[in-house]
Amino acid sequence: MSSSDTAAMYDGEGSGSVAAKDTISIPQARGSERQSTPSSNANKNNLVGDYDDNSDDSNENGRKERFWEYFAHFRHFCGDLVNHPFIDKGIILFIIINSVMMGIATFDFVTENPDIEHDFETVDKVFLIIFTIESALQFIFHGFNLFTKGELVFDLVIIVLSWFAEDLQIIRAFRVFRVLRLVTRIDTLRKLVSALFSVLPRLSAITALLLLVFYIFAVLFTALFKDLPLDERYFNRLDLSLYTLFVMMTMEWAGVARQCMEYHKWAWAPFVAFIALSGFIVFNLIIAVICDAVAVIEREDEEEVSIADQQDERVDELSKKIEGLLKNQRELQATLDLLSKELYNLQVTPSENPTSANITNNSDPSPLKITSTQVGTY
Incomplete structure (x- = not known):
């Protein structure tokens, strides 16, 4: 075999091997394409699933927002x-x-x-x-x-x-x-209740004084009239004496005093002292404090009314000033309109005069020479 034949055979084998490689590689590439298709489909399915989940979440959030919005409207x-x-x-x-x-x-x-x-x-x-x-x-x-x-x-x-x-x-x-x-x-009742609550700190001192007076006279009446055979057990114990004194403070004391005076002629003295202290002094102090609180509330209301009146007066004054400014503005605007018309007329009239047109269109940069005829025209 000659060298040329050997080279030809070698070339044929080489070309055949290349062709074989080419024929084999193409199916492999196609197979690889076919193998990559399921993975890409899976990715697409995952993306679609994520999009569906996101859309479901957004729809759910939208429904919740609409629900709370409707509920807020319903509440209002x-x-x-x-x-x-x-x-x-x-x-x-x-x-x-x-x-x-x-x-x-x-x-x-x-x-x-x-x-x-x-x-x-x-x-x-x-x-x-x-x-x-x-x-x-x-x-x-x-x-x-x-x-x-x-x-x-x-x-x-x-x-x-x-x-x-x-x-x-x-x-x-x-x-x-x-x-x-x-x-x-009701405004009157509201003011009275507000006055009662506002005077509670000051009433605490008066209440303490009243309790002190009650306790002193309860002990005194129990010691003085405990053994008297009265119709009721008015002063047999300290608690009964306190209750009796409370009833007496409502001015129901004459009957009890007369029963005690049947046994002791001087019994009227402690009764009168207790009524004078509790009924006339302490209660008058309470009434005075409440009246003062009501007067304070009335003054506050009057001050609020006066402040409102002052604000109304200031609003009226500002309204008058604004009206004056608007009037001046309208007058100024009318003056400006008149001046603009006059200026417009002054600009339009020379353009209609041929002599002035010649003066305007003159390109000579030398100083203008206006004749007496032109002056008369102006």
């Missing part, structure tokens, strides 16, 4: 409804009517007639339902902040006890205390 609607002046006055009217009916229900013509008593109980049940709806609306509006308002808590407790303890007459009778809500609606 309940608050506007239950605190509306018309509804508030209606509830006050129902409280007054219910309180009056509870008083009428104690008369014999109601208690001795089962039909009338049943009608009263039915009407009372209707009022209880109305008050329950009101408390429910208040709870929806205020939430747990309702328990920070004493008035609303008292109403809620009375209503709950009324539903769960209908057979207990004492619980039903406590509903009459709802009429105390009128205190916050």
